Amino acid sequence: MSSGKIFWFFLSLVLLFVAACYLALFSGQVPISIASVFDPGRLDNTSLILWQIRLPRILLAILAGSSLAIAGTTFQGLLRNPLADPFVLGVSSGAALLAVIALALCLPLVPLWAFAGALGTILLVFLIARIRKEITNLTMILAGVILSSFFSALMMLVISFSGSQLRGITFWLMGNLGQADWLWLKIGFAILISCFLLIQAYSRYLNTMILGEEGAQCLGIEVKHLKYLLFTTASLLTGMAVAMSGLIGYVGLIIPHICRLFGGADNRLLLPASAIGGAAFLVAADTIGRTIMPGTEIPVGVITAILGAPLFIYLFLGVKRKN
Protein backbone atom coordinates (compact mmCIF):
# COMPACT_ATOMS: atom_id res chain seq x y z
CA MET A 1 0.00 0.00 0.00
CA SER A 2 1.38 3.43 -0.92
CA SER A 3 2.01 5.93 1.87
CA GLY A 4 -0.86 8.10 0.55
CA LYS A 5 -3.32 5.21 0.83
CA ILE A 6 -2.04 4.37 4.32
CA PHE A 7 -2.61 7.98 5.38
CA TRP A 8 -6.21 8.04 4.10
CA PHE A 9 -6.94 4.62 5.60
CA PHE A 10 -5.79 5.66 9.06
CA LEU A 11 -7.41 9.09 8.77
CA SER A 12 -10.78 7.43 8.01
CA LEU A 13 -10.37 5.09 10.97
CA VAL A 14 -9.49 7.95 13.34
CA LEU A 15 -12.45 10.03 12.06
CA LEU A 16 -14.80 7.08 12.62
CA PHE A 17 -13.38 6.65 16.11
CA VAL A 18 -13.75 10.35 16.96
CA ALA A 19 -17.30 10.39 15.57
CA ALA A 20 -18.22 7.30 17.65
CA CYS A 21 -16.78 8.87 20.81
CA TYR A 22 -18.55 12.19 20.14
CA LEU A 23 -21.90 10.44 19.69
CA ALA A 24 -21.32 8.30 22.77
CA LEU A 25 -20.43 11.30 24.91
CA PHE A 26 -23.39 13.43 23.88
CA SER A 27 -26.18 10.87 23.43
CA GLY A 28 -28.17 9.29 26.19
CA GLN A 29 -31.24 9.76 28.30
CA VAL A 30 -30.03 13.16 29.59
CA PRO A 31 -29.40 15.37 26.57
CA ILE A 32 -26.07 17.14 26.82
CA SER A 33 -24.86 19.46 24.10
CA ILE A 34 -21.24 20.32 23.53
CA ALA A 35 -22.07 23.96 24.49
CA SER A 36 -23.30 22.90 27.93
CA VAL A 37 -19.87 21.50 28.77
CA PHE A 38 -18.61 25.08 28.75
CA ASP A 39 -21.67 26.48 30.57
CA PRO A 40 -20.64 27.23 34.19
CA GLY A 41 -24.27 27.21 35.34
CA ARG A 42 -24.79 23.54 34.41
CA LEU A 43 -21.30 22.39 35.18
CA ASP A 44 -22.10 20.21 38.21
CA ASN A 45 -24.81 18.10 36.67
CA THR A 46 -23.11 17.86 33.28
CA SER A 47 -19.71 17.06 34.64
CA LEU A 48 -21.14 14.34 36.86
CA ILE A 49 -22.78 12.59 33.91
CA LEU A 50 -19.83 13.14 31.59
CA TRP A 51 -16.94 12.35 33.93
CA GLN A 52 -18.46 9.74 36.18
CA ILE A 53 -20.80 7.90 33.83
CA ARG A 54 -20.27 8.40 30.11
CA LEU A 55 -16.51 8.99 29.85
CA PRO A 56 -15.46 5.94 31.95
CA ARG A 57 -17.91 3.87 29.93
CA ILE A 58 -16.46 5.11 26.64
CA LEU A 59 -12.94 4.45 27.91
CA LEU A 60 -13.91 0.91 28.91
CA ALA A 61 -15.41 0.36 25.44
CA ILE A 62 -12.14 1.61 23.91
CA LEU A 63 -10.13 -0.63 26.22
CA ALA A 64 -12.17 -3.79 25.55
CA GLY A 65 -12.66 -3.10 21.82
CA SER A 66 -8.97 -2.45 21.17
CA SER A 67 -7.84 -5.39 23.30
CA LEU A 68 -10.18 -7.87 21.59
CA ALA A 69 -9.33 -6.61 18.09
CA ILE A 70 -5.56 -6.72 18.73
CA ALA A 71 -5.88 -10.21 20.24
CA GLY A 72 -8.01 -11.33 17.25
CA THR A 73 -5.45 -10.01 14.74
CA THR A 74 -2.65 -11.78 16.62
CA PHE A 75 -4.50 -15.11 16.86
CA GLN A 76 -5.45 -14.98 13.17
CA GLY A 77 -1.84 -14.23 12.22
CA LEU A 78 -0.36 -16.95 14.43
CA LEU A 79 -2.89 -19.61 13.45
CA ARG A 80 -3.05 -18.44 9.79
CA ASN A 81 -6.77 -18.79 10.11
CA PRO A 82 -9.25 -15.99 9.38
CA LEU A 83 -11.85 -17.70 11.60
CA ALA A 84 -9.68 -17.55 14.73
CA ASP A 85 -10.87 -15.11 17.35
CA PRO A 86 -9.69 -14.07 20.82
CA PHE A 87 -11.84 -16.77 22.41
CA VAL A 88 -10.36 -19.62 20.33
CA LEU A 89 -8.06 -20.90 23.08
CA GLY A 90 -10.79 -21.05 25.71
CA VAL A 91 -9.33 -18.10 27.60
CA SER A 92 -12.70 -16.38 27.79
CA SER A 93 -14.42 -19.44 29.27
CA GLY A 94 -11.71 -19.73 31.92
CA ALA A 95 -12.07 -16.06 32.76
CA ALA A 96 -15.87 -16.29 32.74
CA LEU A 97 -15.89 -19.37 34.98
CA LEU A 98 -13.92 -17.72 37.79
CA ALA A 99 -15.88 -14.48 37.37
CA VAL A 100 -19.19 -16.36 37.62
CA ILE A 101 -17.98 -18.19 40.74
CA ALA A 102 -16.91 -14.85 42.25
CA LEU A 103 -20.29 -13.27 41.38
CA ALA A 104 -22.25 -16.25 42.72
CA LEU A 105 -20.33 -16.19 46.01
CA CYS A 106 -20.50 -12.35 46.17
CA LEU A 107 -16.69 -12.16 46.32
CA PRO A 108 -15.01 -8.78 45.81
CA LEU A 109 -12.66 -7.89 42.92
CA VAL A 110 -14.49 -9.84 40.19
CA PRO A 111 -12.16 -8.58 37.40
CA LEU A 112 -9.17 -9.96 39.26
CA TRP A 113 -10.79 -13.40 39.46
CA ALA A 114 -11.60 -13.31 35.76
CA PHE A 115 -8.05 -12.26 34.94
CA ALA A 116 -6.67 -15.14 37.02
CA GLY A 117 -9.03 -17.50 35.17
CA ALA A 118 -7.70 -16.27 31.82
CA LEU A 119 -4.06 -16.74 32.85
CA GLY A 120 -4.75 -20.15 34.36
CA THR A 121 -6.45 -21.26 31.15
CA ILE A 122 -3.61 -20.27 28.82
CA LEU A 123 -1.21 -22.11 31.13
CA LEU A 124 -3.41 -25.23 30.97
CA VAL A 125 -3.67 -24.96 27.16
CA PHE A 126 0.14 -24.93 26.90
CA LEU A 127 0.44 -27.86 29.30
CA ILE A 128 -2.12 -29.98 27.44
CA ALA A 129 -0.70 -29.04 24.02
CA ARG A 130 2.81 -30.01 25.21
CA ILE A 131 1.77 -33.60 25.95
CA ARG A 132 2.57 -34.42 22.34
CA LYS A 133 5.93 -32.65 22.69
CA GLU A 134 5.47 -30.51 19.61
CA ILE A 135 3.12 -27.58 20.17
CA THR A 136 1.24 -27.32 16.91
CA ASN A 137 -1.66 -25.04 16.01
CA LEU A 138 -3.92 -28.07 15.99
CA THR A 139 -3.00 -29.22 19.51
CA MET A 140 -3.41 -25.65 20.80
CA ILE A 141 -6.86 -25.29 19.25
CA LEU A 142 -7.94 -28.76 20.40
CA ALA A 143 -6.79 -28.05 23.96
CA GLY A 144 -8.63 -24.70 23.80
CA VAL A 145 -11.87 -26.25 22.53
CA ILE A 146 -11.81 -29.03 25.16
CA LEU A 147 -11.12 -26.63 28.04
CA SER A 148 -13.69 -24.18 26.72
CA SER A 149 -16.50 -26.76 26.70
CA PHE A 150 -15.43 -28.13 30.10
CA PHE A 151 -15.39 -24.66 31.68
CA SER A 152 -18.74 -23.80 30.07
CA ALA A 153 -20.27 -26.91 31.65
CA LEU A 154 -18.84 -25.97 35.06
CA MET A 155 -20.15 -22.43 34.56
CA MET A 156 -23.66 -23.73 33.88
CA LEU A 157 -23.40 -25.79 37.06
CA VAL A 158 -22.46 -22.72 39.11
CA ILE A 159 -25.22 -20.67 37.46
CA SER A 160 -27.84 -23.34 38.25
CA PHE A 161 -26.97 -22.94 41.94
CA SER A 162 -26.57 -19.16 41.85
CA GLY A 163 -30.14 -18.22 42.89
CA SER A 164 -30.49 -14.50 43.51
CA GLN A 165 -27.27 -13.64 41.71
CA LEU A 166 -28.59 -15.05 38.41
CA ARG A 167 -29.56 -11.71 36.84
CA GLY A 168 -26.19 -10.09 37.59
CA ILE A 169 -24.33 -13.09 36.21
CA THR A 170 -26.42 -13.24 33.02
CA PHE A 171 -25.97 -9.50 32.45
CA TRP A 172 -22.21 -9.84 32.91
CA LEU A 173 -22.05 -12.81 30.54
CA MET A 174 -23.75 -10.81 27.79
CA GLY A 175 -21.15 -8.06 28.03
CA ASN A 176 -21.49 -5.09 30.29
CA LEU A 177 -19.60 -1.82 30.03
CA GLY A 178 -21.50 -0.14 32.86
CA GLN A 179 -19.08 -1.24 35.58
CA ALA A 180 -16.29 1.14 34.56
CA ASP A 181 -14.11 2.30 37.41
CA TRP A 182 -11.22 4.77 37.11
CA LEU A 183 -8.71 2.56 38.97
CA TRP A 184 -9.46 -0.53 36.87
CA LEU A 185 -9.37 1.62 33.74
CA LYS A 186 -5.87 2.87 34.58
CA ILE A 187 -4.66 -0.69 35.18
CA GLY A 188 -6.40 -1.86 32.01
CA PHE A 189 -4.86 0.84 29.81
CA ALA A 190 -1.40 0.11 31.25
CA ILE A 191 -1.87 -3.58 30.27
CA LEU A 192 -3.31 -2.67 26.86
CA ILE A 193 -0.48 -0.28 25.97
CA SER A 194 2.28 -2.66 27.12
CA CYS A 195 0.77 -5.68 25.32
CA PHE A 196 0.14 -3.67 22.16
CA LEU A 197 3.71 -2.36 22.06
CA LEU A 198 5.08 -5.86 22.58
CA ILE A 199 2.96 -7.42 19.80
CA GLN A 200 3.65 -4.45 17.52
CA ALA A 201 7.40 -4.90 18.08
CA TYR A 202 7.08 -8.49 16.86
CA SER A 203 4.64 -7.69 14.03
CA ARG A 204 7.26 -8.19 11.32
CA TYR A 205 7.97 -11.65 12.72
CA LEU A 206 4.23 -12.32 12.96
CA ASN A 207 4.03 -11.54 9.22
CA THR A 208 6.44 -14.38 8.45
CA MET A 209 4.00 -16.92 9.93
CA ILE A 210 2.10 -16.56 6.65
CA LEU A 211 4.88 -18.69 5.10
CA GLY A 212 4.07 -21.51 7.52
CA GLU A 213 6.09 -22.32 10.62
CA GLU A 214 8.91 -23.88 8.62
CA GLY A 215 9.01 -20.92 6.24
CA ALA A 216 9.27 -18.53 9.20
CA GLN A 217 11.96 -20.68 10.79
CA CYS A 218 14.00 -20.57 7.58
CA LEU A 219 14.09 -16.78 7.96
CA GLY A 220 15.77 -17.18 11.33
CA ILE A 221 12.64 -16.72 13.47
CA GLU A 222 12.53 -18.80 16.67
CA VAL A 223 8.93 -19.82 16.00
CA LYS A 224 8.38 -21.68 19.26
CA HIS A 225 9.38 -18.67 21.35
CA LEU A 226 7.37 -16.34 19.14
CA LYS A 227 4.27 -18.51 19.61
CA TYR A 228 4.68 -18.67 23.40
CA LEU A 229 5.18 -14.92 23.62
CA LEU A 230 2.39 -13.81 21.33
CA PHE A 231 -0.21 -16.40 22.40
CA THR A 232 0.36 -15.41 26.02
CA THR A 233 0.27 -11.66 25.33
CA ALA A 234 -2.89 -11.91 23.20
CA SER A 235 -4.51 -14.11 25.87
CA LEU A 236 -3.62 -11.52 28.52
CA LEU A 237 -5.42 -8.88 26.47
CA THR A 238 -8.43 -11.17 26.03
CA GLY A 239 -8.47 -12.04 29.73
CA MET A 240 -8.30 -8.38 30.66
CA ALA A 241 -11.15 -7.47 28.28
CA VAL A 242 -13.34 -10.32 29.59
CA ALA A 243 -12.44 -9.46 33.19
CA MET A 244 -13.62 -5.88 32.82
CA SER A 245 -16.52 -6.14 30.42
CA GLY A 246 -17.77 -9.75 30.26
CA LEU A 247 -18.13 -11.78 27.10
CA ILE A 248 -18.28 -9.59 24.01
CA GLY A 249 -18.13 -11.58 20.80
CA TYR A 250 -17.39 -10.70 17.16
CA VAL A 251 -15.12 -7.67 17.80
CA GLY A 252 -11.99 -9.80 17.57
CA LEU A 253 -13.32 -11.64 14.55
CA ILE A 254 -14.73 -9.02 12.20
CA ILE A 255 -12.56 -5.98 12.95
CA PRO A 256 -9.29 -7.62 11.76
CA HIS A 257 -11.24 -8.85 8.69
CA ILE A 258 -12.53 -5.41 7.76
CA CYS A 259 -9.16 -3.75 8.37
CA ARG A 260 -7.40 -6.43 6.31
CA LEU A 261 -9.88 -5.87 3.48
CA PHE A 262 -9.08 -2.16 3.29
CA GLY A 263 -5.51 -1.99 4.57
CA GLY A 264 -3.92 -5.31 3.58
CA ALA A 265 -2.57 -8.19 5.64
CA ASP A 266 0.69 -6.59 6.83
CA ASN A 267 0.45 -6.87 10.62
CA ARG A 268 2.62 -3.81 11.11
CA LEU A 269 -0.33 -1.72 9.87
CA LEU A 270 -3.10 -4.17 10.68
CA LEU A 271 -2.45 -4.17 14.45
CA PRO A 272 -2.79 -0.39 15.01
CA ALA A 273 -5.66 -0.25 12.50
CA SER A 274 -7.51 -3.04 14.35
CA ALA A 275 -6.88 -1.29 17.68
CA ILE A 276 -8.56 1.90 16.43
CA GLY A 277 -11.28 0.01 14.54
CA GLY A 278 -12.09 -2.23 17.51
CA ALA A 279 -12.38 0.76 19.82
CA ALA A 280 -14.63 2.67 17.38
CA PHE A 281 -16.86 -0.38 16.81
CA LEU A 282 -17.40 -1.13 20.49
CA VAL A 283 -17.99 2.53 21.43
CA ALA A 284 -20.60 2.71 18.63
CA ALA A 285 -22.19 -0.64 19.57
CA ASP A 286 -22.48 0.38 23.22
CA THR A 287 -24.01 3.73 22.29
CA ILE A 288 -26.61 1.92 20.19
CA GLY A 289 -27.24 -0.52 23.06
CA ARG A 290 -27.98 2.19 25.59
CA THR A 291 -29.90 4.63 23.38
CA ILE A 292 -31.92 2.56 20.88
CA MET A 293 -34.65 1.61 23.38
CA PRO A 294 -35.36 4.46 25.81
CA GLY A 295 -35.60 3.34 29.40
CA THR A 296 -33.77 0.09 28.94
CA GLU A 297 -30.27 -1.02 28.05
CA ILE A 298 -29.40 -3.79 25.63
CA PRO A 299 -26.16 -5.58 26.64
CA VAL A 300 -23.33 -4.62 24.33
CA GLY A 301 -22.50 -8.29 23.58
CA VAL A 302 -25.98 -8.69 22.10
CA ILE A 303 -25.49 -5.64 19.87
CA THR A 304 -22.05 -6.79 18.63
CA ALA A 305 -23.49 -10.23 17.81
CA ILE A 306 -26.54 -8.78 16.03
CA LEU A 307 -24.33 -6.41 14.01
CA GLY A 308 -21.36 -8.76 13.70
CA ALA A 309 -22.92 -12.01 12.48
CA PRO A 310 -24.61 -10.64 9.31
CA LEU A 311 -21.61 -8.39 8.62
CA PHE A 312 -19.29 -11.36 8.85
CA ILE A 313 -21.42 -13.44 6.47
CA TYR A 314 -21.50 -10.49 4.05
CA LEU A 315 -17.72 -10.06 4.23
CA PHE A 316 -17.14 -13.78 3.87
CA LEU A 317 -19.38 -14.00 0.79
CA GLY A 318 -17.74 -10.88 -0.64
CA VAL A 319 -14.26 -12.37 -0.30
CA LYS A 320 -15.48 -15.69 -1.79
CA ARG A 321 -16.96 -13.88 -4.77
CA LYS A 322 -13.74 -11.91 -5.30
CA ASN A 323 -11.72 -15.14 -5.31
Add this chain to the structure above:
Amino acid sequence: MLKVEKISVAYDGKDIIKELSFSIKAGEIVGVIGPNGAGKSTLVRAISRILQPQKGCIKYYDQDVYKTPAKLIAKSISVVPQATALDFDYRVYNLVLMGRIPHLGLFEPEKCSDLEIVEQAMKMTGVWELRNRFFNELSGGERQQVIVAKALAAQPSFLVLDEPTSHLDIKHQIEILDLVKSLNRQDQLTALIVLHDINLAAAYCQRLLVLKDGQLFFDGLPKDFITLENLDNVYGVQVKEILNSAGQPWIVYR
Protein backbone atom coordinates in the same frame (compact mmCIF):
# COMPACT_ATOMS: atom_id res chain seq x y z
CA MET B 1 31.47 -25.21 3.10
CA LEU B 2 28.77 -27.65 4.28
CA LYS B 3 29.64 -30.86 6.06
CA VAL B 4 26.99 -33.40 6.94
CA GLU B 5 28.56 -35.82 9.39
CA LYS B 6 26.88 -39.15 10.10
CA ILE B 7 23.42 -37.72 10.68
CA SER B 8 20.45 -39.87 11.62
CA VAL B 9 17.02 -38.27 11.52
CA ALA B 10 13.86 -39.88 12.83
CA TYR B 11 10.40 -38.43 12.41
CA ASP B 12 7.32 -39.67 14.28
CA GLY B 13 9.41 -42.55 15.65
CA LYS B 14 10.48 -43.69 12.18
CA ASP B 15 14.10 -43.56 11.02
CA ILE B 16 14.15 -41.56 7.81
CA ILE B 17 17.87 -40.84 7.42
CA LYS B 18 20.50 -43.22 8.70
CA GLU B 19 24.17 -42.33 9.21
CA LEU B 20 24.34 -39.98 6.22
CA SER B 21 27.58 -38.16 5.47
CA PHE B 22 28.69 -35.90 2.62
CA SER B 23 30.18 -32.47 2.08
CA ILE B 24 29.60 -29.67 -0.37
CA LYS B 25 32.28 -27.26 -1.57
CA ALA B 26 31.63 -23.58 -2.21
CA GLY B 27 30.50 -22.90 -5.77
CA GLU B 28 29.02 -26.34 -6.43
CA ILE B 29 25.56 -27.17 -7.69
CA VAL B 30 24.63 -30.47 -6.09
CA GLY B 31 21.51 -32.39 -7.01
CA VAL B 32 19.75 -34.71 -4.58
CA ILE B 33 17.70 -37.45 -6.21
CA GLY B 34 16.11 -40.67 -5.10
CA PRO B 35 12.74 -42.39 -4.96
CA ASN B 36 9.83 -41.18 -2.83
CA GLY B 37 10.45 -41.71 0.87
CA ALA B 38 14.23 -41.87 0.42
CA GLY B 39 14.70 -38.92 2.81
CA LYS B 40 15.35 -36.05 0.36
CA SER B 41 12.97 -33.53 1.93
CA THR B 42 13.99 -34.65 5.43
CA LEU B 43 17.59 -33.89 4.49
CA VAL B 44 16.54 -30.39 3.38
CA ARG B 45 14.68 -29.87 6.66
CA ALA B 46 17.70 -31.01 8.63
CA ILE B 47 20.05 -28.68 6.75
CA SER B 48 17.67 -25.74 7.05
CA ARG B 49 17.58 -26.03 10.85
CA ILE B 50 14.00 -27.30 11.08
CA LEU B 51 14.42 -30.95 12.01
CA GLN B 52 17.35 -31.59 14.30
CA PRO B 53 19.17 -34.89 13.66
CA GLN B 54 19.17 -37.27 16.63
CA LYS B 55 22.74 -38.22 15.85
CA GLY B 56 25.62 -36.57 14.00
CA CYS B 57 25.98 -32.93 13.09
CA ILE B 58 25.69 -30.52 10.20
CA LYS B 59 28.47 -27.94 9.96
CA TYR B 60 28.41 -24.79 7.91
CA TYR B 61 31.94 -23.41 7.65
CA ASP B 62 32.88 -25.52 10.69
CA GLN B 63 30.02 -24.19 12.81
CA ASP B 64 27.31 -26.56 13.96
CA VAL B 65 24.11 -25.12 12.46
CA TYR B 66 22.07 -26.18 15.49
CA LYS B 67 24.45 -24.42 17.90
CA THR B 68 24.56 -21.21 15.88
CA PRO B 69 21.83 -18.54 16.28
CA ALA B 70 19.01 -19.12 13.79
CA LYS B 71 19.33 -15.64 12.27
CA LEU B 72 23.02 -16.08 11.58
CA ILE B 73 22.33 -19.29 9.65
CA ALA B 74 19.37 -17.70 7.84
CA LYS B 75 21.71 -14.97 6.55
CA SER B 76 23.80 -17.57 4.75
CA ILE B 77 21.41 -20.42 3.96
CA SER B 78 18.16 -19.64 2.11
CA VAL B 79 15.50 -22.23 1.43
CA VAL B 80 13.04 -22.47 -1.45
CA PRO B 81 10.18 -24.85 -0.56
CA GLN B 82 8.19 -27.03 -2.98
CA ALA B 83 5.21 -24.71 -3.25
CA THR B 84 3.84 -21.81 -1.27
CA ALA B 85 0.23 -20.79 -0.79
CA LEU B 86 -0.78 -17.92 1.46
CA ASP B 87 -3.86 -17.94 3.71
CA PHE B 88 -3.88 -14.13 3.70
CA ASP B 89 -2.93 -12.49 0.46
CA TYR B 90 0.22 -10.37 0.36
CA ARG B 91 1.56 -8.09 -2.30
CA VAL B 92 4.55 -9.62 -4.06
CA TYR B 93 6.90 -6.81 -3.02
CA ASN B 94 6.08 -7.17 0.69
CA LEU B 95 6.64 -10.90 0.48
CA VAL B 96 10.08 -10.54 -1.11
CA LEU B 97 10.91 -7.89 1.50
CA MET B 98 10.51 -10.60 4.17
CA GLY B 99 13.69 -12.12 2.76
CA ARG B 100 15.63 -9.28 4.43
CA ILE B 101 14.45 -10.24 7.94
CA PRO B 102 17.59 -12.24 8.85
CA HIS B 103 19.62 -9.05 8.34
CA LEU B 104 17.38 -6.77 10.40
CA GLY B 105 17.10 -6.28 14.15
CA LEU B 106 13.72 -6.44 15.88
CA PHE B 107 13.21 -2.68 15.82
CA GLU B 108 15.33 -1.93 12.76
CA PRO B 109 13.41 -0.60 9.74
CA GLU B 110 14.47 -1.55 6.23
CA LYS B 111 17.15 0.79 4.92
CA CYS B 112 17.55 2.06 1.34
CA SER B 113 20.22 -0.58 0.81
CA ASP B 114 17.75 -3.31 1.79
CA LEU B 115 15.22 -2.00 -0.71
CA GLU B 116 17.89 -1.92 -3.41
CA ILE B 117 18.81 -5.55 -2.70
CA VAL B 118 15.12 -6.54 -2.88
CA GLU B 119 14.75 -4.71 -6.21
CA GLN B 120 17.85 -6.40 -7.56
CA ALA B 121 16.63 -9.87 -6.46
CA MET B 122 13.24 -9.22 -8.08
CA LYS B 123 14.78 -8.02 -11.34
CA MET B 124 17.12 -11.01 -11.41
CA THR B 125 14.20 -13.41 -11.10
CA GLY B 126 12.02 -11.43 -13.51
CA VAL B 127 9.29 -10.55 -11.00
CA TRP B 128 9.88 -6.80 -10.62
CA GLU B 129 6.94 -6.11 -12.93
CA LEU B 130 4.71 -8.18 -10.62
CA ARG B 131 5.64 -6.24 -7.47
CA ASN B 132 2.22 -4.65 -6.91
CA ARG B 133 0.24 -7.81 -7.70
CA PHE B 134 -1.16 -10.09 -5.01
CA PHE B 135 0.77 -13.35 -4.57
CA ASN B 136 -2.27 -15.66 -4.76
CA GLU B 137 -3.27 -14.10 -8.11
CA LEU B 138 -0.06 -15.34 -9.75
CA SER B 139 0.47 -18.54 -11.71
CA GLY B 140 2.44 -21.42 -10.13
CA GLY B 141 5.55 -20.51 -12.11
CA GLU B 142 5.39 -16.84 -11.16
CA ARG B 143 4.84 -17.74 -7.51
CA GLN B 144 7.92 -19.92 -7.47
CA GLN B 145 9.96 -17.13 -9.06
CA VAL B 146 8.75 -14.77 -6.31
CA ILE B 147 9.76 -17.28 -3.63
CA VAL B 148 13.20 -17.62 -5.23
CA ALA B 149 13.43 -13.79 -5.22
CA LYS B 150 12.58 -13.82 -1.49
CA ALA B 151 15.30 -16.40 -0.88
CA LEU B 152 17.82 -14.34 -2.88
CA ALA B 153 16.88 -11.14 -1.03
CA ALA B 154 18.69 -12.59 1.99
CA GLN B 155 21.88 -12.58 -0.15
CA PRO B 156 22.69 -16.16 0.81
CA SER B 157 25.88 -17.93 -0.08
CA PHE B 158 24.06 -21.29 -0.04
CA LEU B 159 20.67 -21.88 -1.62
CA VAL B 160 18.66 -25.00 -0.78
CA LEU B 161 15.83 -25.80 -3.18
CA ASP B 162 13.36 -28.57 -2.28
CA GLU B 163 11.78 -29.83 -5.50
CA PRO B 164 11.44 -26.26 -6.77
CA THR B 165 10.08 -27.39 -10.12
CA SER B 166 7.58 -30.04 -9.05
CA HIS B 167 4.48 -27.95 -9.79
CA LEU B 168 5.82 -26.18 -12.86
CA ASP B 169 5.57 -26.66 -16.60
CA ILE B 170 8.79 -27.38 -18.52
CA LYS B 171 9.34 -23.70 -19.48
CA HIS B 172 9.21 -22.54 -15.86
CA GLN B 173 11.28 -25.54 -14.72
CA ILE B 174 14.04 -24.52 -17.10
CA GLU B 175 13.74 -20.84 -16.15
CA ILE B 176 14.20 -21.58 -12.44
CA LEU B 177 17.13 -23.93 -13.00
CA ASP B 178 18.76 -21.56 -15.55
CA LEU B 179 18.53 -18.83 -12.94
CA VAL B 180 20.28 -20.98 -10.32
CA LYS B 181 22.96 -21.86 -12.84
CA SER B 182 23.58 -18.24 -13.82
CA LEU B 183 23.76 -17.17 -10.14
CA ASN B 184 26.22 -19.96 -9.60
CA ARG B 185 28.39 -18.70 -12.47
CA GLN B 186 28.14 -14.97 -11.65
CA ASP B 187 28.12 -14.94 -7.85
CA GLN B 188 29.59 -18.33 -7.00
CA LEU B 189 26.28 -19.21 -5.31
CA THR B 190 26.35 -22.75 -3.96
CA ALA B 191 23.14 -24.73 -4.40
CA LEU B 192 21.63 -27.98 -3.23
CA ILE B 193 18.63 -28.92 -5.38
CA VAL B 194 16.25 -31.76 -4.67
CA LEU B 195 14.83 -32.92 -7.98
CA HIS B 196 12.66 -35.75 -9.21
CA ASP B 197 13.54 -35.43 -12.88
CA ILE B 198 16.84 -37.27 -13.32
CA ASN B 199 17.41 -35.81 -16.78
CA LEU B 200 17.07 -32.26 -15.45
CA ALA B 201 19.28 -33.10 -12.48
CA ALA B 202 21.95 -34.45 -14.82
CA ALA B 203 21.70 -31.38 -17.05
CA TYR B 204 22.00 -28.78 -14.28
CA CYS B 205 23.94 -30.35 -11.41
CA GLN B 206 27.67 -30.84 -11.37
CA ARG B 207 27.31 -33.59 -8.80
CA LEU B 208 24.56 -35.93 -7.74
CA LEU B 209 23.76 -37.34 -4.31
CA VAL B 210 21.49 -40.33 -4.68
CA LEU B 211 19.51 -41.36 -1.61
CA LYS B 212 17.92 -44.74 -1.12
CA ASP B 213 16.17 -45.79 2.11
CA GLY B 214 17.72 -42.88 4.00
CA GLN B 215 21.26 -43.76 3.02
CA LEU B 216 23.69 -42.44 0.46
CA PHE B 217 23.63 -44.77 -2.52
CA PHE B 218 25.84 -42.69 -4.80
CA ASP B 219 27.89 -39.48 -4.66
CA GLY B 220 29.56 -38.36 -7.87
CA LEU B 221 29.16 -37.18 -11.45
CA PRO B 222 25.72 -37.58 -13.05
CA LYS B 223 27.10 -39.55 -15.97
CA ASP B 224 28.60 -42.10 -13.60
CA PHE B 225 25.28 -42.69 -11.83
CA ILE B 226 23.05 -42.91 -14.84
CA THR B 227 23.45 -46.53 -15.85
CA LEU B 228 20.75 -49.12 -16.52
CA GLU B 229 21.85 -51.07 -13.46
CA ASN B 230 21.84 -48.11 -11.03
CA LEU B 231 18.42 -46.92 -12.18
CA ASP B 232 17.04 -50.41 -11.66
CA ASN B 233 18.69 -50.65 -8.24
CA VAL B 234 17.48 -47.29 -6.92
CA TYR B 235 14.13 -46.78 -8.62
CA GLY B 236 13.27 -50.33 -9.65
CA VAL B 237 12.62 -49.25 -13.24
CA GLN B 238 13.88 -50.77 -16.42
CA VAL B 239 14.64 -47.94 -18.81
CA LYS B 240 14.77 -48.43 -22.56
CA GLU B 241 18.10 -46.78 -23.24
CA ILE B 242 20.44 -44.02 -22.14
CA LEU B 243 21.38 -41.62 -24.90
CA ASN B 244 24.41 -39.43 -24.89
CA SER B 245 23.46 -35.89 -25.79
CA ALA B 246 26.49 -33.58 -26.09
CA GLY B 247 28.31 -35.35 -23.27
CA GLN B 248 25.22 -35.57 -21.04
CA PRO B 249 23.23 -38.72 -20.39
CA TRP B 250 19.55 -38.65 -21.31
CA ILE B 251 17.24 -41.40 -20.14
CA VAL B 252 14.65 -42.76 -22.54
CA TYR B 253 12.03 -44.51 -20.45
CA ARG B 254 10.10 -46.35 -23.17
